[in-house]
Amino acid sequence: MVPRVVVLFFGRFSQLILPLALVSVVGCTPYRQVLRAGRPQQLTVEPKVLEASGDLVPITVTARVPAKVLKWERKVTYKIELHYRYDERAAVPKREYLGGLQFASGDYLYDPTDSRWLIATKSFQLAYSPEKHPGHVTARGFATAVGKDIRRFRRESPKTIELAPGIITTARLVVLRPRLDFTPETYVPAQDSGTLELPVYFPPNMAFFNGQYGTNASALADFITENVKTRSIRIVGGHAPDAVDAHNPRLALLRARSVQKYVVDLLDKYGYQNSTKSVQLSVSARPHDWTFFLERVTNSALPEKQIDAILDIVNGSGSYERKAARLADLPCAEYLETYIYPMMRRALVVIKHAPRAARPDYELYLIAQRIAAGAEDANALTEEELRYAASLTPLLEDKRRIYEGALQTGLSWPACHNLGLIYLKMANQELTPRVRTILLKKAVTNLTYAAHRNPLDAELWYHLAIGQQRLGNTLESLHAFDYAAKATGKPELMRQLFADKGALELIAGQPDDALASMQYAETTTQTVMNRGLANLLKGDYPAAAAAYEEALKMTPDDGGKLASYCRAIVAARAHDDTALGYWLARTVALDPTAADRATQDLEFRDYVTMDLFRDALKQ
Known part of the structure; x- marks a missing residue:
């Protein structure tokens, strides 16, 4: 041999x-x-x-x-x-x-x-x-x-x-703490009618609409074909203030008319409760809509100084074209092109539908319980009443049964969203992997329906992204985060959204993209820890060390155990023996189980036989 x-x-x-x-x-x-x-x-x-x-x-x-x-x-x-x-x-x-x-x-x-x-x-x-x-x-x-x-x-x-x-496995030491808040349910009898706002989007400098572009075109078709009793449909066209869209002053009106033709075709083909004669249709355009632009900007994740610079330009003197050109020269121009302008290339469809009647809370809850148990016909309550009844109980299982009953009468986005969150929360509590996967798939299905029916709400896309991430669908989760970043939400939500988007990009092995996203996030322990990890993976050890030490000063939830351990990894990669001994000893003092973890971690493979390593683990 x-x-x-x-x-x-x-x-x-x-x-x-x-x-x-x-x-x-x-x-x-x-x-x-x-x-x-x-x-x-x-x-x-x-x-x-x-x-x-x-x-x-x-x-x-x-x-x-x-x-x-x-x-x-x-x-x-x-x-x-x-x-x-x-x-x-x-x-x-x-x-x-x-x-x-x-x-x-x-x-x-x-x-x-x-x-x-x-x-x-x-x-x-x-x-x-x-x-x-x-x-x-x-x-x-x-x-x-x-x-x-x-x-x-x-x-x-x-x-x-x-x-x-x-x-x-250092690249997997990502901190991700998403917020999962239910959509508030209110039950107030409408005096006139309910209102649904559904924007549909267009490619740059395009006005042709056939129901194929964007994620929510099918939602418009679904609503019309469901034949919910409708009073009026108003369509308002718009465009972005960039060089691609703004050169055509008629583009906004052409977009509105293109959607109008699409709606009329659907009413003629599928309408039995609604028709072009019974539904009041109107078309208008907002070619220079600075109001909507500023609404998007002020509810974005942009830093306050950059928002102030945009406000100074828009509210100052000069023509529309001059203001658009000045916006293109700002440091945040890439953010505007990526997250703001695509949502302005739209036609907003405003639908007013029939009014509802009111009932007391106790009656709604009792009827909803009977519907959920199969003892009452699902049509005994409207979908809005069932949703509100679900908010009256703290039990996830009761909420689930009532929301499922509500969805028998129509796929409204609040019901789909809250049911999706219920499944997410139930999956968090489930120990059996097979059952947990089933719950996560149901969550993603309902959150997808919700986001497509109310595509301007950043929170819906954000929760869909979290659901996809927990299901292991990293690419789909990143797509949902991109939609969320382009939608509208409160500033605190948008900052949380970019923090979690950066965390997911780290999970996907994209540290450069993660750092770009986290510049719009709030400075929290999650953001600082993930910034440290991104710099560690890029080989910028001084920046990584500074970030982890900053996280330790912020008193993280785990008492600093993870930040201290990661700081030791930075020292190992930088071949800083003194710092390695110090941070390993500090980590073991915070968490004695870290000694065994460090011994098995290949990050420390060159140190396991050294006295400084052994001495640090004895602390």
Whole structure:
């Protein structure tokens, strides 16, 4: 048997020359010849210690093998298979197949410095889960028959070689504390009618509307096809004060008329309780709508100084075009282009529908309970009455049953939103993973309905983003956060929204985007901690250290345990031995269980045998 030789090279990547030991096979077959020709081989793994980035662990492996393996390429192919092995304490350790590097035609290149060698490079992704730490990437060589069943016609090296340990999970030390507030339910009998405001949006410099653009065009169609008794529909067109939209003075009116045609077509096709004769339709335009613009700006996450600068321009002298040009020169112009202007390219549809009657609270609650129990017809109360009845009980289960009854009479956004929050809160209390997933899916479904029916409300998109994040749908959550940032909400909500958006971008492995979002967030322990993590991941250790020390002064909820531990990680990455000893000792004093955590954490792999590390854990 050929002895195993492992040569380590210092540097960023782990590079191991790994001659794979051979097992004798029957006869002098091409399998054996290929395996023998494949040594010695060089495997380069990047990074040398695996590190989670969001929900994934990226791995890149480069193999360099002698070109002699191609001698039998028509019959036998040389391949290196990679696995991730973990849970070593189990009777049978778990293995997850990552993929392979195959030296077949088209899968390799000749080494430009030495044509006697072949090079193959491939990137892999390992889905992160807590049980996969600790573990190792392993490699094993195979010789497989070309065009044959590889389960029968292949030979393998008997030795499995460990390439890289894993997993560093520092990138997952994100702080996320969302606010989940119910939409207040009020029950006041309307004197005239209920009102629904539904904006529909347009691409820049476009006026054609076919119900396909934007997330809420279908909500307009749903409302009309539900045939809720409607008195009037007013459509008001608008445009953004940027160079793309503002050059066309008729654009706002053209947008309103395009939506009017769409509404008329729906009424003619689906209306039986409403028609173009019974519903009063009106169209108007607001081509220079500074009022709506300032409403969006003052309810945004922009700092007060930047809001004041915008107010000075809009309320000052000069033409509309001159003011728009000055806005484009402001430091916050990118924010305006990203979050404000897209919501101004719209036509606002204002719908007034039939009035409601009033009942006392006790009567509403009793009837709602009977409806929820199936002892009363769902039509005994209106959807608005059922929603209000749900707000009269503190029990989540009672709220759930009543809101589900309310949705039998119509998909209103307050009912969908509050039912979605109920499912979110129930999921927080659920211990069974399968049931928790079911509850989260129901939450996301209802929150999606709510956001699409009231798309200008930032809170609805914000809660949808949180639901998607808890369900593990990171990309969908980021999309919802983008919509939330462009919608309208109170300044404190918008600052919280950008704080949580930054947290999610960190979870997704996007530290630069996270820092950009958090500049509009309020300075809280969450924001400061996450700013520290973003700078740590970017390699800006002084900024990361300053942020974590600032968080410690703010008395975080956990007494500073996480901030102190993260500060020790900063010291380890910066190779500051003195600071490492100090912050580890402080962390263990705050939380004795941190000693075991630090021992297992690969961030401290270069220190675990040092006296300063051991002394710090004894504090």
